[in-house]
Amino acid sequence: MLVGEGPGAEEDLRGEPFVGQAGKLLDNMLAAVGLKRGEGVYIANAVKCRPPHNRTPESGEIDSCLPFLARQIELVQPKLLVALGRPAAQALLNMEVRIGAARGHVFRYRDTPVLITYHPAYLLRNPQDKSKAWEDLCFARRIMGGLPQP
Numbered sequence: 001m002l003v004g005e006g007p008g009a010e011e012d013l014r015g016e017p018f019v020g021q022a023g024k025l026l027d028n029m030l031a032a033v034g035l036k037r038g039e040g041v042y043i044a045n046a047v048k049c050r051p052p053h054n055r056t057p058e059s060g061e062i063d064s065c066l067p068f069l070a071r072q073i074e075l076v077q078p079k080l081l082v083a084l085g086r087p088a089a090q091a092l093l094n095m096e097v098r099i100g101a102a103r104g105h106v107f108r109y110r111d112t113p114v115l116i117t118y119h120p121a122y123l124l125r126n127p128q129d130k131s132k133a134w135e136d137l138c139f140a141r142r143i144m145g146g147l148p149q150p
Helices: 009-014 021-032 059-076 086-093 120-125 127-145
Strands: 002-004 043-045 081-084 107-109 112-117
Touching: 002 086, 021 120, 021 127, 043 059, 059 086, 081 086, 086 107, 086 112, 112 127, 120 127
Parallel strands: 002 043, 002 081, 081 112
Antiparallel strands: 107 112
């Protein structure tokens, strides 16, 4: 299960996460490691409504939406959570997170392992970090390979 920060303008219009340019990049990233949304990959957002002017969600907004995210996680029962960006990581871990320092480490949301990587929108603005995101996705695949299968 991938968790982003919140819907952008395009996502708000279509009612589906990651459908804009960042979503296209995310789909390509998933395909590169043999995954596809909707086929064993569930995508959600920490914040369910688009913040004004598409700004980064504030902690109060994340806290307000956390029960909805928690319920999605409970229903999906993912074997692994991947936080895409700082707001998603903070929602899942309930702590301040720096992406650069958190990458490559396994955290926990209740009993579920959590990995942290860059948000695809960030990667569109900072393509030099795409190789780091690739490393993170390969790490996620290795973690999934070591988990018991249902």
